[in-house]
Amino acid sequence: MRADVLLLVFLLLTGCAAPPLRGTGDLGVVVERATGSLQVVDTTHGTSLGRIEGLGDLSHASVSFSRDGRHAYVFGRDGGLSRVDLLTRRVTHRVIQGGNSIGGAISQDGRLIAVANYTPGGVRIFAAEDLRLLADIPAVGADGRPSKVVGLVDAPGQRFVFSLFEAGEIWVADLADAQRPVLHKYLNVGREPYDGMISADGRFYAAGLFGEDGVALLDLWHPEAGVRRVLAGVGRKGEKLPVFKMPHLEGWANTGNLLVLPEVGRHEVVLADARNWQEIARVPVAGQVVFAVASPTGRHVWLNFALPHNDTVQVLDVETRRIVATLKPGRAVLHMEFTPRGEAVWLSCRDDDAVRIYDPITFRRLGELPAASPSGIFFTARANRIGL
Amino acid sequence: MLGLGALPCAVQAMPDAARRDALVRLVRNDCGSCHGLRLTGGLGPPLTPAALGDRPAAALVQTIQQGRPGTAMPPWRELLSDDEAAWIVEQLQAGFPDAR
Numbered sequence: 410m411r412a413d414v415l416l417l418v419f420l421l422l423t424g425c426a427a428p429p430l431r432g433t434g435d436l437g438v439v440v441e442r443a444t445g446s447l448q449v450v451d452t453t454h455g456t457s458l459g460r461i462e463g464l465g466d467l468s469h470a471s472v473s474f475s476r477d478g479r480h481a482y483v484f485g486r487d488g489g490l491s492r493v494d495l496l497t498r499r500v501t502h503r504v505i506q507g508g509n510s511i512g513g514a515i516s517q518d519g520r521l522i523a524v525a526n527y528t529p530g531g532v533r534i535f536a537a538e539d540l541r542l543l544a545d546i547p548a549v550g551a552d553g554r555p556s557k558v559v560g561l562v563d564a565p566g567q568r569f570v571f572s573l574f575e576a577g578e579i580w581v582a583d584l585a586d587a588q589r590p591v592l593h594k595y596l597n598v599g600r601e602p603y604d605g606m607i608s609a610d611g612r613f614y615a616a617g618l619f620g621e622d623g624v625a626l627l628d629l630w631h632p633e634a635g636v637r638r639v640l641a642g643v644g645r646k647g648e649k650l651p652v653f654k655m656p657h658l659e660g661w662a663n664t665g666n667l668l669v670l671p672e673v674g675r676h677e678v679v680l681a682d683a684r685n686w687q688e689i690a691r692v693p694v695a696g697q698v699v700f701a702v703a704s705p706t707g708r709h710v711w712l713n714f715a716l717p718h719n720d721t722v723q724v725l726d727v728e729t730r731r732i733v734a735t736l737k738p739g740r741a742v743l744h745m746e747f748t749p750r751g752e753a754v755w756l757s758c759r760d761d762d763a764v765r766i767y768d769p770i771t772f773r774r775l776g777e778l779p780a781a782s783p784s785g786i787f788f789t790a791r792a793n794r795i796g797l
Numbered sequence: 798m799l800g801l802g803a804l805p806c807a808v809q810a811m812p813d814a815a816r817r818d819a820l821v822r823l824v825r826n827d828c829g830s831c832h833g834l835r836l837t838g839g840l841g842p843p844l845t846p847a848a849l850g851d852r853p854a855a856a857l858v859q860t861i862q863q864g865r866p867g868t869a870m871p872p873w874r875e876l877l878s879d880d881e882a883a884w885i886v887e888q889l890q891a892g893f894p895d896a897r
Contacts, residue, residue, distance in 0.1 A: 443834070468826075468829050469830060603869070
């Protein structure tokens with residue numbers, strides 16, 4: 410009798426301590442911006458599995474995933490870098506690695522985490538398994554001035570690519586030896602690169618320029634050819650509308666051979682040929698686009714907008730180049746994330762404290778989850794994509 | 798009444814409670830996307846009392862309403878009245894309240 414009770418207690422204790430036996434391919438996280446927490450969500454059931462707290466200032470936070478999809482690396486604005494376990498829903502490691510950071514990336518082999526910092530400007534490299542510091546790359550431009558680092562992405566060949574805002578440079582860091590980064594610097598790429606993206610195949614790195622028109626483009630298949638200027642018509646030239654929020658280039662939707670880019674200071678998206686980076690067409694839209702996110706099917710691109718149009722989402726059909734739906738999902742729609750095969754899209758509605766799930770074919774709402782000032786939504790399918 | 802004339806930036810018409818909440822959210826979230834949720838700086842400079850405390854309020858109101866040409870700071874006059882901008886400056890210089 411006594412032994413039975415002990416056995417039961419033992420089983421209960423060990424049962425509670427072990428993470429549930431399940432995969433993570435249908436999991437993701439929702440950043441709760443104001444409270445510094447994450448919710449772990451299940452996209453199969455449209456449910457929240459729980460909350461992870463104590464992650465610091467998560468304004469403008471972004472997330473990358475380990476290649477096994479179990480751990481999320483959270484890059485916070487306060488310089489905090491956290492590694493969280495989606496199954497146990499605990500913070501396994503956390504370091505305050507800089508004063509003011511803007512994002513990060515995971516290496517091609519999954520062993521390295523890179524974090525971009527504003528102050529002091531630079532990139533720091535950490536071991537993915539325990540966040541120990543491996544290398545520090547201060548961002549001092551050719552003119553000797555320290556720069557903020559923006560647009561940090563991973564690239565094939567165990568490399569990271571990023572831009573220096575003040576110096577106007579693009580750097581490629583080769584981390585074949587993680588403790589001895591080899592830097593290739595491209596100078597005078599344009600005034601004030603403010604964000605960067607890498608194409609889904611890892612070939613092209615593009616930096617948007619705030620200080621002048623056009624896009625700085627580096628072909629990583631031919632790095633010896635240097636950085637060239639493309640899409641000269643994209644930019645803020647002349648008197649334009651105020652930009653209350655800068656577009657995110659990570660959101661440049663790549664659908665087959667077509668790129669869809671938010672224009673800066675105009676209520677338009679630019680369609681460009683992804684093979685030669687030539688502008689094809691422009692489509693008028695409801696406001697200043699922040700994110701342009703392609704459905705995994707490639708047929709539609711969902712657009713959200715800066716103030717005062719941040720209650721609106723539009724859907725662009727890339728075949729007809731027409732807006733096929735205009736939705737009002739809620740107040741302050743900050744981010745959109747498709748499930749891996751695109752049967753649903755999740756929208757964060759910050760000022761309604763809700764995440765709303767939509768059917769991307771019928772545009773009907775499928776469900777809703779409560780969340781405290783939700784901003785970024787990140788699903789684990791990102792683990793298997795270059796540049797995310 | 799007499800005192801008001803000497804303070805060109807004194808808030809003439811204080812926003813009502815609901816609007817004040819909306820303004821706090823706007824500053825925390827939308828200004829915060831460049832200046833940091835805690836307003837300690839990001840791509841834009843810090844908006845803390847230490848950074849702004851001794852700057853003339855009228856100049857700060859002008860920066861909000863007209864922006865800073867040549868930088869990422871947009872003019873906010875389309876979204877804010879001058880009185881609302883003055884109220885925001887007053888709060889920033891005193892230590893900005895948290896969103897509800």
